[in-house]
Amino acid sequence: MEFFWAFLIGGAICVVGQLMMDVMKLTPAHVTTSFVVIGALLDAFGIYDNLIKFAGAGATVPITSFGHSLLHGAMASAEEHGFIGIAMGIFELTSAGISSAVLFGFLVAVIFEPKG
8 A cells, every 4th residue: 555655645746746847837947936936835834744654755856855954854844953954954954965966967978978
């Protein structure tokens, strides 16, 4: 059942993104940014943690989880370190993903011939 719910919730998030591009004529950059903000808002209201418990990878794999991680890390670190903790916490939980994106983007650009 876990796989079913992960597939259903993750697929629903993707369907919403596709509808935003098709119906609202938004660019992929607008949709991505919107999903990061939506993930942060859902975390601010305490909803996204429950969604992760329910859907597992269906909620942690989409880009909405990045917004959740940004806000979750910032709030946890702010409680411990105060105002400066906000900047520290943002990168604490997301540094592995950001570093991987930069590293693999560089490696792909070195291996393959970029078009631009």
